[in-house]
Amino acid sequence: MxxxxxxxxxxxxxxxxxxxxxxxxxxxxxxxxxxxxxxxxxxxxxxxxxxxxxxxxxxxxxxGKEYLAGLRLGLVTDTQDVTGRVLEERPVTCAPAEVEAALAAFRGEILQVPPMYSAVKIGGKKLYELARKGREVERKPRPVTIHALELLERTGAGDYLLRVRCSKGTYVRTLCHDVGAALGCGGTLSALRRTEAAxxxxxxxxxxxxxxxxxxxxxxxxxxxxxxxYFRDHPALTVGLREERAARNGAAFPWRGADGTYRVYGPAGDFLLLGELERGRMRTVKSFYEV
The missing domain is CATH 3.30.2350.10 (Pseudouridine synthase)
Structure with missing residues (x-):
């Protein structure tokens, strides 16, 4: 298989x-x-x-993840991207330097209000299910981190290409919406390409x-x-038959080494588990061996 x-x-x-x-x-x-x-x-x-x-x-x-995002100024939609229903259209008078300056407020740790068209659950209901019924509910802001936010180029009169590197849970379309709001002309996501994940x-x-x-x-x-x-950034170690048997039985086993997270392989070279070594004992974080 x-x-x-x-x-x-x-x-x-x-x-x-x-x-x-x-x-x-x-x-x-x-x-x-x-x-x-x-x-x-x-x-x-x-x-x-x-x-x-x-x-x-x-x-x-x-x-975290990285994206190339199209920001379209002067447009506000109900989904915060160009696939949604247009709510407002406004003239765009800001220059690229003003857009660049506005981005500064969105770098680092920020708060985002999840969009109505999202899978976030409130009261056991997904927001997009409520939005499709024409309902809007109050959403609490959530902390996210924008590790990098760069204006790459101007692609049209009110269109810009951004590079966004962000934490889990970040909505790039909400970021575009909020940048547009900060500029006073509104904004929406016109295109999105993820360039890195996991x-x-x-x-x-x-x-x-x-x-x-x-x-x-x-x-x-x-x-x-x-x-x-996927775990390539963690150091690897190979154990003997005794340790492999213990691991397959779900038991911790003694091992010498520095405390930390390891990729653990059996004597035959097969990947057994992701393990955590602490005070000379290796415990299983997640097993991956054949049953």
């Missing part, structure tokens, strides 16, 4: 779950999950985990049609990265 990670360059018009469904059919594997939802209009990096690798999704979801960039991404072509040749599994590729 296929086990591993594949980085998809998601096409516009597809939901993240559409991509997972397609890959579920290609690889004939029920266990498929993704790290970080992309709206249908967005394109770019979508890490997808198959088989036992789905156990790593919870870690990958927590990481530590993987576009250089590792493949198109769905290329995955299908590889599957038609019987070579789709060659596109999968091993699950330990």
């Amino acid at each position: 296929p086990n591993g990670i594949i980085i998809i360059d998601k096409p516009a018009g597809w939901t993240s779950m559409d991509v997972c469904a397609k890959l579920r059919g290609i690889f004939h594997e029920k266990r498929v999950g993704h790290a970080g939802t992309l709206d249908p209009m967005a394109t770019g990096v979508l890490p997808v985990f198959l088989g036992r690798a789905t156990r790593a999704v919870e870690f990958a979801e927590q990481t 530590g993987f960039g576009l250089d590792r991404a493949v198109r769905l049609e290329d995955v299908q072509a590889a599957a038609d040749r019987g070579e789709a599994e060659r596109l999968l990265l091993p699950v330990d590729a």
Whole structure:
């Protein structure tokens, strides 16, 4: 059965779950999950985990992401992007220098109010379900971090291309909306391309049609990265048979070394687990071995 990670360059018009469904059919594997939802209009990096690798999704979801975002000034929509219903259109009189100056207030730790068209739940209901019924409810601001926010170029009279590096939970369309509000002319997201997620960039991404072509040749599994590729920043260590038996039984085992998080491999070289070494005892954080 296929086990591993594949980085998809998601096409516009597809939901993240559409991509997972397609890959579920290609690889004939029920266990498929993704790290970080992309709206249908967005394109770019979508890490997808198959088989036992789905156990790593919870870690990958927590990481920051990077985007190229189109900011369109003078336009306000109900979805905060160009796919929504236009609420306001205003003249744009600000110069690029003013846009650059406005971005300064959005770098670092900021508060964002989740958009109504989002999967955030309030009172057990997803906001987009309420929004589609014409309802709007009060949302509390949430802390997010904008690690980098750069104006790359002006692409039209009121259009700009931004590079955004941000924490989990950041809505780039809300960022565009809020920048437009700060400039007094309104703003919305005109395009979005994710360039990095879960530590993987576009250089590792493949198109769905290329995955299908590889599957038609019987070579789709060659596109999968091993699950330990996600944990590559943690040091690796190889244990003996005694330690492997303990780990497979869910028990901690003694090990010498500096405290920290490790990739733990069995004597045969197979990836057993992500472990935490503390005071000479290695405990399992998450196991990845064959049962």
